[in-house]
Amino acid sequence: MKRKKREKRKRRLGILFCTLVYLFLFLPISVIVVNSFNATTSKPYMSWKGFTFDWYIKLWDNHSLVEAFGVTMVIAVVSTLLATVIGTLGAVGMYRYRFRGKALIDGLLYIPVVIPEIVLGISLLTIFAKVHIPRGMLTLILAHVTFCIPFVIFNVRARLAGYDSSIEEASMDLGANRLVTFFEITLPVLAPGILGGALLAFTLSIDDVIISYFVYGQTKTYPLKVMESVKSGVAPDVNALSTLILVGTILFVVLTQGNLFHKKSRQ
Amino acid sequence: MARKRSKHEFRANTLPALLTVGPVTAVMVLLIAVPLIYVAVMSFCSIDEFYNVKFDFTLDNYVRLANANYLKIYVQSLVIALVTTILCILIGYPFAYIIARTKSRKKRILYMLVIIPFWTNSLIRIYGWRSFLGSSGWLNTLLVKTGIAAEPIDLLYRQGTTILGMVYCLIPFMILPLYTAIEKLDGSLLEASSDLGARPAATFFEVILPLTSGGIFSGSLMVFIPCLGYFFVSDILGGGNSDVIGNLIERQFQSGNNWPLGAALSIILIAVTLVLVKIYQKLGGDMDSLGV
Numbered sequence: 001m002k003r004k005k006r007e008k009r010k011r012r013l014g015i016l017f018c019t020l021v022y023l024f025l026f027l028p029i030s031v032i033v034v035n036s037f038n039a040t041t042s043k044p045y046m047s048w049k050g051f052t053f054d055w056y057i058k059l060w061d062n063h064s065l066v067e068a069f070g071v072t073m074v075i076a077v078v079s080t081l082l083a084t085v086i087g088t089l090g091a092v093g094m095y096r097y098r099f100r101g102k103a104l105i106d107g108l109l110y111i112p113v114v115i116p117e118i119v120l121g122i123s124l125l126t127i128f129a130k131v132h133i134p135r136g137m138l139t140l141i142l143a144h145v146t147f148c149i150p151f152v153i154f155n156v157r158a159r160l161a162g163y164d165s166s167i168e169e170a171s172m173d174l175g176a177n178r179l180v181t182f183f184e185i186t187l188p189v190l191a192p193g194i195l196g197g198a199l200l201a202f203t204l205s206i207d208d209v210i211i212s213y214f215v216y217g218q219t220k221t222y223p224l225k226v227m228e229s230v231k232s233g234v235a236p237d238v239n240a241l242s243t244l245i246l247v248g249t250i251l252f253v254v255l256t257q258g259n260l261f262h263k264k265s266r267q
Numbered sequence: 268m269a270r271k272r273s274k275h276e277f278r279a280n281t282l283p284a285l286l287t288v289g290p291v292t293a294v295m296v297l298l299i300a301v302p303l304i305y306v307a308v309m310s311f312c313s314i315d316e317f318y319n320v321k322f323d324f325t326l327d328n329y330v331r332l333a334n335a336n337y338l339k340i341y342v343q344s345l346v347i348a349l350v351t352t353i354l355c356i357l358i359g360y361p362f363a364y365i366i367a368r369t370k371s372r373k374k375r376i377l378y379m380l381v382i383i384p385f386w387t388n389s390l391i392r393i394y395g396w397r398s399f400l401g402s403s404g405w406l407n408t409l410l411v412k413t414g415i416a417a418e419p420i421d422l423l424y425r426q427g428t429t430i431l432g433m434v435y436c437l438i439p440f441m442i443l444p445l446y447t448a449i450e451k452l453d454g455s456l457l458e459a460s461s462d463l464g465a466r467p468a469a470t471f472f473e474v475i476l477p478l479t480s481g482g483i484f485s486g487s488l489m490v491f492i493p494c495l496g497y498f499f500v501s502d503i504l505g506g507g508n509s510d511v512i513g514n515l516i517e518r519q520f521q522s523g524n525n526w527p528l529g530a531a532l533s534i535i536l537i538a539v540t541l542v543l544v545k546i547y548q549k550l551g552g553d554m555d556s557l558g559v
């Protein structure tokens with residue numbers, strides 16, 4: 001009896017602790033969401049002056065902000081596509097073929113994962129300056145592709161680990177050529193890994209601040225745009241856009257992975 | 268005959284290998300290896316009066332970095348990273364344990380709730396903290412209105428605030444590997460331990476902790492190292508006494524315009540990273556559990 005009571009108390013304590021951690025995780029986001037409805041018009045846009053939807057309308061007049069958001073999305077989509085194609089091919093090739101320098105490539109893949117982003121940022125900056133590639137959209141995409149590839153490869157590789165290559169042989173025995181086999185057999189089997197890798201690449205790309213900070217030139221991404229004004233006070237239209245992005249991503253995930261919240265889904 | 272064979276060999280092996288591995292090799296060599304080597308070379312260079320990099324060999328940059336002012340910041344950086352890592356373990360472990368051992372279907376939702384905040388850009392979330400803690404922010408307004416504080420307390424520009432920001436940004440990198448490690452725990456082992464008379468504390472230290480230490484090690488690595496470079500966190504939340512090595516590097520590449528000195532600082536950061544990765548591997552850490 002006593003033990004049961006103690007168990008119950010322990011459980012309650014656990015729930016309380018987890019709630020506090022979730023509060024901590026969501027606190028700064030709720031500040032942003034609430035402030036996006038704040039009617040204040042004077043810096044630093046902090047004190048509450050009443051509820052308004054104005055910022056969601058004014059947002060569209062702030063062309064440089066909307067443009068920066070567009071840049072972020074273009075970079076994220078293009079780099080995700082490139083990194084996913086290059087990474088998937090690389091993972092399959094490295095799994096299947098032996099060649100000289102394989103260990104080196106393998107080792108290089110871990111660098112973007114463990115090294116502080118700032119080191120990657122400045123090393124790309126120096127090399128772009130050395131070979132006179134002007135900083136802008138191109139350098140941003142090159143940088144994002146670079147740090148996304150390893151994550152795609154690791155995801156695809158995890159999928160390859162349980163891969164039975166005899167189905168490929170079966171496909172070829174039945175007369176399919178290499179290319180057909182790749183598209184009809186290999187790709188569908190690897191699809192979950194590829195998709196997971198692509199999703200991770202996309203997330204990393206839109207979240208990146210540090211590496212972009214060193215290679216952006218005149219083309220500003222959304223976070224870089226925010227960075228300019230962060231000390232003097234970010235106008236509530238930025239909060240409004242951030243809120244829209246957050247709602248958009250949550251909707252996207254609920255719609256694409258709706259089964260996540262479905263009753264019967266397990267793992 | 269031999270020629271025909273080699274042509275077949277080319278089509279069967281060399282060509283597909285080139286097509287699949289070629290692009291990734293090009294990117295990794297040209298955009299990872301070459302730039303890092305170039306940074307290493309640059310760290311032995313100097314600058315002329317127009318801040319252009321002069322390619323002569325000198326150890327000046329490293330001598331400058333051995334100066335007491337810089338040493339102070341390295342130590343400060345390591346302390347901030349260490350405290351951040353410890354806090355992430357202390358908060359992240361019990362948290363990951365509880366959600367990983369949840370049996371109901373709420374488990375996946377609880378897991379997703381950890382990830383959702385991180386879909387908002389990290390810079391914007393750090394700005395959210397700045398708004399919350401600032402002198403006219405929510406917390407101060409609350410403190411003043413309730414009479415707990417007579418006037419707003421300056422919570423920004425402190426080392427503790429930087430650490431708060433670091434913990435906030437990096438804690439998912441601790442929670443997620445711990446979650447994976449704890450989820451893999453075999454429940455029957457825990458039962459066996461308690462059946463054999465072990466107290467809960469003994470079960471924890473003798474069974475659970477050793478079996479999940481891999482998660483702690485990889486989480487710690489993924490928290491500690493980025494912490495040394497997250498210059499924007501200390502920039503936005505911290506004051507003068509919360510610079511990390513990343514701030515020093517950033518300044519040399521932006522306002523300071525002394526790229527060779529910044530390159531030498533980066534080499535130090537790389538060296539620290541390598542040492543930590545070596546320790547991680549010595550402890551039995553698996554490199555593949557870092558990426559995903």
